[in-house]
Amino acid sequence: DAKTTQPTSMDCAEGRAANLPCNHSTISGNEYVYWYRQIHSQGPQYIIHGLKNNETNEMASLIITEDRKSSTLILPHATLRDTAVYYCIVLPTDKLIFGTGTRLQVFP
Amino acid sequence: NAGVTQTPKFQVLKTGQSMTLQCAQDMNHEYMSWYRQDPGMGLRLIHYSVGAGITDQGEVPNGYNVSRSTTEDFPLRLLSAAPSQTSVYFCASSYNLGVGNYNEQFFGPGTRLTVL
Numbered sequence: 001d002a003k004t005t006q007p008t009s010m011d012c013a014e015g016r017a018a019n020l021p022c023n024h025s026t027i028s029g030n031e032y033v034y035w036y037r038q039i040h041s042q043g044p045q046y047i048i049h050g051l052k053n054n055e056t057n058e059m060a061s062l063i064i065t066e067d068r069k070s071s072t073l074i075l076p077h078a079t080l081r082d083t084a085v086y087y088c089i090v091l092p093t094d095k096l097i098f099g100t101g102t103r104l105q106v107f108p
Numbered sequence: 109n110a111g112v113t114q115t116p117k118f119q120v121l122k123t124g125q126s127m128t129l130q131c132a133q134d135m136n137h138e139y140m141s142w143y144r145q146d147p148g149m150g151l152r153l154i155h156y157s158v159g160a161g162i163t164d165q166g167e168v169p170n171g172y173n174v175s176r177s178t179t180e181d182f183p184l185r186l187l188s189a190a191p192s193q194t195s196v197y198f199c200a201s202s203y204n205l206g207v208g209n210y211n212e213q214f215f216g217p218g219t220r221l222t223v224l
Contacts, residue, residue: 036213043112043198043215044151087150096141096200096213097167098151 004088009103012082018075020102022088025069032091033064035073036098039084044098047073047086078106109134114199114216121189121223129184129219131199139202139211140182141166142174144195145218151198157182158204189223196220 005023012018024033034049048055048062050071055062061074075082087101115130133140141156143166153166157176171193173185182201186193197219202211 038151041196041218043200043218044213045215046212085150091211097153098143100150 004090004099006086006088006099006102008100009105011105011107012075012078014080014106014108015077018078018082018104018106020073020075020086020088020104021070022073023070024088024090027068027090029068033062033071034089034091034096035060035062036087036089037082037084038087038101039081044087049091078104080106080108082106111135112199112201112214112216114197114219116219117217118220119222121186121221123190123223125189126185126187127189129186129197129199129221131182131184131216132180133182133201133214134180135201135214136179137201137214138179138204139213140176141200141213142172142182142184143198143200144168144193145198146195154184154197186221191223194221194223 032049032051035047036044038044048057048060050062050064064071083106085101085103087098112133138159142154143151145151152168154172155174157163160176160179163174163176176182199216200213202213
């Protein structure tokens with residue numbers, strides 16, 4: 001299974017774009033990149049996923065490099081409510097394995 | 109839809125006691141799983157099930173049993189609780205996990221377990 005590497009923590013000013021990187025250099029051709037986040041002590045929440053094309057939904061954008069070895073989750077206008085731990089996960093596998101994620105702190 | 113429900117929300121056990129954490133979903137999801145999250149740590153997969161009658165081990169299965177007799181329910185049993193099992197337990201479900209399949213895992217609110 002492909003592993004992911006994320007920075008431990010990041011800060012972002014409210015209203016600015018938050019760019020969260022993820023390295024997945026051992027990703028295979030049929031493996032998707034998924035992003036989840038966990039706000040405080042709640043259960044994780046799905047954000048977005050992609051294979052090789054850039055993806056956008058109402059929550060975020062996902063930019064995957066051409067070689068697929070890394071990706072960036074973009075929250076275009078971060079708010080205080082986006083403060084959370086963000087997890088980058090590579091599938092497919094029959095198990096959803098969370099790493100330690102990136103703790104994003106959005107400040108006023 | 110109620111989504112994924114977990115009971116109880118909080119539980120305190122003494123070492124050696126047994127109990128069952130309940131998890132139910134009303135979305136007809138095939139895939140269900142249990143995670144534990146220790147303070148300040150990420151989630152670790154305990155057990156999972158790809159359908160009724162089928163279960164498998166995750167990263168940290170020792171000390172836990174599961175069964176999946178129906179699509180809706182996926183209980184987690186602690187046979188003899190230990191202080192090391194003090195954690196927050198999350199149940200999750202999705203349509204499936206597999207090659208190319210879109211899947212969004214829905215998580216329950218968690219059960220906060222303390223073992224004294």
